[in-house]
Amino acid sequence: MDVMEKPLMSVRHFHKQFGTGCVHCKAGRTEDLVGNCCPHCGTVYACRDLNFDLYDGEILGVVGESGSGKSTMMRCLYFDQEASSGSATIRTYKDGRANLFTESSQQQRFIRNTVLGMVYQNPYLGLKMNFSSIGNIAEKLIAAGGRNVAQMENRGVTLLDRVNIPAHRRKDEPKTFSGGMQQRVQIAKALSNNPPVLLLDEVTTGLDLSVQANVLDLIKQIQRESGVSMIVVSHDLAVIRMLADRTIVMLEGRIIEQGLTDQIMEDPQHPYTQQLVYSLL
Numbered sequence: 001m002d003v004m005e006k007p008l009m010s011v012r013h014f015h016k017q018f019g020t021g022c023v024h025c026k027a028g029r030t031e032d033l034v035g036n037c038c039p040h041c042g043t044v045y046a047c048r049d050l051n052f053d054l055y056d057g058e059i060l061g062v063v064g065e066s067g068s069g070k071s072t073m074m075r076c077l078y079f080d081q082e083a084s085s086g087s088a089t090i091r092t093y094k095d096g097r098a099n100l101f102t103e104s105s106q107q108q109r110f111i112r113n114t115v116l117g118m119v120y121q122n123p124y125l126g127l128k129m130n131f132s133s134i135g136n137i138a139e140k141l142i143a144a145g146g147r148n149v150a151q152m153e154n155r156g157v158t159l160l161d162r163v164n165i166p167a168h169r170r171k172d173e174p175k176t177f178s179g180g181m182q183q184r185v186q187i188a189k190a191l192s193n194n195p196p197v198l199l200l201d202e203v204t205t206g207l208d209l210s211v212q213a214n215v216l217d218l219i220k221q222i223q224r225e226s227g228v229s230m231i232v233v234s235h236d237l238a239v240i241r242m243l244a245d246r247t248i249v250m251l252e253g254r255i256i257e258q259g260l261t262d263q264i265m266e267d268p269q270h271p272y273t274q275q276l277v278y279s280l281l
């Protein structure tokens, strides 16, 4: 990555809270909260003033303990939840001039179908379990305006082959697949419209170690071959170390450290990051 290049995606002052806040916590200042929560009104400040960039062809890792706000950030970036404030822009969408968070729901649907791909930890969120695998891919292609059945079928075959789903299982429903296979179908579906940005939220959590390694290898290989930029969330620093060029460390809704993954591994600055890194040794 050239540090002078223009980011593909930029997130600025992104904030997400659950609850309206009260006189004690209105500003969401750290000193008024217990962890990420106001002890007076119970408002949760899940993401606070997050600022980061994603560059072309890079994998950006987001690591942090359970409850640090990682999934909330991903859900807001994919419009599953509404951001409370802040902005997200993507250079390939309206020349990077539109705040994705404030676009109309129709435009957000368009962005989901053409600019972003999402792979959830829970494949039930990303797949229609009663559709065939190839049908899941066709669904996404149709949502983005695809109408030519033969072309969609070809695309589905190519993608399922790409993620190593055997040809004779293309017509099978993902509910009959193993966890690793379901994640691979999700990845194929997320890639179907060649989005410039892929979001992956704890995609290997809960899988056996060998299956996990297989999915991680696939992600790395896809990134190398297609050059798609990715944001990869995991509570597991080992996963992030394996995948990410740069890493963001989150704690209680805030970014406490960010930089090159190698640098963070070799010289963690924040005591929480130090703890994470030392626990790997």
Ligand SMILES: Nc1ncnc2c1ncn2[C@@H]1O[C@H](COP(=O)(O)OP(=O)(O)OP(=O)(O)O)[C@@H](O)[C@H]1O
Pocket (backbone or CB within 6 Å): 018, 036, 044, 045, 046, 064, 065, 066, 067, 068, 069, 070, 071, 072, 073, 235
């Ligand atoms: N719908 C909700 N209503 C209230 N609080 C919520 C809601 N969703 C998430 N939170 C809170 O927001 C904070 C961040 O949760 P989030 O799921 O983003 O964390 P995480 O880092 O992804 O952890 P995990 O990996 O365990 O999901 C937590 O304190 C959580 O309890």
